Each structure stands twice: as structure tokens, then as C-alpha cells.
Amino acid sequence: MTMPMQTPSRFAPNRARDIMCLGRLAVDLYAQQVGARLEDVSTFSKYLGGSSANIAFGYARLGLKSSMLARVGNDHMGRFLIETLEREGCDVSHVRVDHERLTALVLLGLEDRDTFPLVFYRENCADMAVDEADFDEAYIASSKALLITGTHFSTEQVHRTGRRALEYARRNNVRTILDIDYRPVLWGLTGKADGETRFIANESVTGHLQRILPLMDLVIGTEEEFRIAGGKDRLIDALSMVRKVTSATLVVKRGPLGCSIVEGAVPASIDDAPVQVEVLNVLGAGDAFASGFLSGWLRDEPLEACARSANASGALVVSRHGCAPAMPTPAELDYFLGEAKKDPDRMRRPDKDATLARLHRVSPNRKQWDEVLGFAFDHRPQFFELAQQTGASEARISKLKQLFVDAVAQTEKELGLQERIGVLIDGRYGQDALNAATGRGWWIGRPVELPGSLPLVFDQGR
Structure with a gap:
């Protein structure tokens, strides 16, 4: 009897880790007074933050093996971040403690449906001092994939570090992922307090990103982020420019329209992309989207299934306060996707579902007290x-x-x-x-x- 041929894996076998994330590792302080100006907010909730850290956290919560490559300060916030990642099951062996710099902080408000004040406290912060001496080739080679966010190419220091990590990855058949993560303020394009602006066209940033893109196997970004990567106003033109410099799979996050995935040639319209998956909620949460997508991609699942998990993860997180602690578990994702298939209208408001709320309370990993x-x-x-x-x-x-x-x-x-x-x-x-x-x-x-x-x-x- 002839056995059916198995689809070859995207990844090298026998790797100790699924993914390692190089990038921002900071504390998010979320305003508790929803609907208030940041000036009027009196209390904040403290969460793990930073795009790369959120992805590493979310991936670990989904039961896979993630590792964080970054720096924190020798301070209370740095210890909080390390303990939070470790408690979730993320490897922190390469989170270095920087004795010269402080851990980065971010203040976030929720003023109304369209206004989200955002202030980054990141000048000379610890995670931007991550150095190529903080890791070796064996560490990078121990993973199936390496993810780096665009911010960690924005200065000479982190650019050099990111390039060395990519060099090790390409040499050892480690798949490479770019989360474009474009924040104009972190490229010095806005006033220091303007973290809310999400897009400013800039030829220098575009050129910088296009020198990195050829080294990537997968690129994830919003429509605005692909516009900065491609240097064009129209999304489809920007994607065409990106395709000229990389053969990577392109995952476009489209907010209420879900996501589109482009492999090979860029179509005449983004709506003609080979993979189109609608979102069930009107908004998505980018880092949760990436964690959900990668949880399928790193298991060799079809791109359609990866996109469904990504959209579901984003929809769940956006219905909750904060990012990292709002990330779903496998039990939440399975329930949400199953119920959405049966009753999509009801699942457009996941925050109203009592079973989801209970699963979010009880299904994350917690310390087991077998004996007290x-x-x-x-x-x-x-x-x-x-x-x-x-x-x-x-x-x-x-x-x-x-x-x-x-x-x-x-x-x-x-x-x-x-x-x-x-x-x-x-x-x-x-x-x-x-x-x-x-x-x-x-x-x-x-x-x-x-x-x-x-x-x-x-x-x-x-």
C-alpha cells in the first residue's frame, strides 16, 4: 500500500524552541478611567508590554515554546517583566539586566473610540541597548524561527544587533519574521509625546526597511506599515515594491476587513489576494494577531487556518483591558472559533460571553500547589x-x-x-x-x- 506523501515542514527539525523574539520589552501602564483624557486619569493598571514581548507572551500562553531576547533595567519594573514572562512559560535566559539603563515605560489612555493617547518613555532605555554580545550563534540556531520588530532596526546599535541575529538565523535554517511595528515617534519623526500618530511617510525609514526585507521569510504589518515598507501611498503599489526586494510571505492586517495574505506575485487588487479571512470583531489587536498567526504557522498549518487563529486572537484581546494579560489560551480560541462558526452574530461581542470570561479566568497556566x-x-x-x-x-x-x-x-x-x-x-x-x-x-x-x-x-x- 502506498502511503500519502506528507507535506514538507517549513522548519528545521529537532529545535528546542519554536520562536525567539528580539525587540521591545517594556511596562505598559493602561489608564483605568476609560473615557478620560490622559491628563485626568488618576490610576493605571500595570502590564507587560512591548510588541516583541507581547508576541512572546501570547505564544507561550498558547502552549508553545517561546524565548525573549532583550534587556531590562536593574529595577523593579525589569524584574516584573522577567517574572511575568517566566510565569507564562516563556524562556528568559537571554533577557539581560542592564545596570546602566532603566526599563522602558509606556502610558496609554482610552479616551474614546478613536482616541488612544500614547506616550513612550524610551530614551536610552534598556531594551534599545541589546547587543550582539548578549547571544551566540548556538542560541539562535536552537529555534525554528526568529522574530524581530521594525523598531529594533531604528538605531545603529539595535540595527547591528538585529543584523547579527539574522546572519546566524540564515546560516542555520532558522525562519525569519519581521513584524514591521512602525511607530513614527520611535524613529524620531514626531514630537516626543506623540506616540499616537501611526503613519508618517519617510524615505529614510523606507530605505532602511527595504535593506532588511530580503532577509525575511514572513512579513507582518498593517496597511500603513506596508505603505512605509514599500514607500508608496497606495497599498497595492507598496506591496509590489516590497515584493521586488523580498520573496517573503506577506500578511496584511486590515482591521475590520480581517487580513489578506500574499504569496508569490502581488495581485492587481488586495481583495484578489489568494488568502482572505474576515474578522469577527470590528477591531483587531496587532500583537495578539501575530501570536495567533504564528501559533499556526509554526505548526505548519495552512495559511487560512493561521489567519483564522490570528483574527480570533485579535478580536478577543481588543474586547479586554490591556494586551498581554488579555491574550487567549487554546481553550478560549477553540471555544470562540467553534461558537463563531455556529452563531457568528453572537460572537461579534465576545466581551458579553460568560463562558469566554470564565475560560479566561481559569485556563491560563497558574502555579500548581500540590501540597501546602x-x-x-x-x-x-x-x-x-x-x-x-x-x-x-x-x-x-x-x-x-x-x-x-x-x-x-x-x-x-x-x-x-x-x-x-x-x-x-x-x-x-x-x-x-x-x-x-x-x-x-x-x-x-x-x-x-x-x-x-x-x-x-x-x-x-x-
């Missing part, structure tokens, strides 16, 4: 009565609870109980103990009820 060795010292009236009986000050209760934390830490160390310790501490007498327990990797709980209350009353009325 807990010590509860959240007692309040008991310690108060003991202090009264002995004539001791209430302040001594706080000191005692701090000693309990010291005792737990000593026990953990002597018996090798790391990743298994839990404590239950109150906030009334144990606030200092709670502070001392934080950051140790312990399971920490605190009571919320007023002791002895029936019916239940919350402590301090909260």
Missing part, C-alpha cells in the same frame, strides 16, 4: 485576651507575628520546603508580618471576617 504546609496565626481576639491577661502592650502582638514569619522562613530553609509553604495572617495585628512574608514565594491568605460574628460581618466594615 500552612501555619495559621491570624488570631485576633485570642492574642488580645492573652496580652490583657499578661499586661503586655498590643504592640507586642505585632512583634510576635513577625517572629512567626522568621520561624517559618527558618523552617523552610532547614527542611527544604521551598514552593510548599503557606501562611494565614491577619491585617489587624499582622500587617508587618504580611509585609515580611510577601515576595518569598509563599501561599498567603488573610481573613476578612470579624471574629465570632454571626451572621457574618466583614472586618472593619469592608
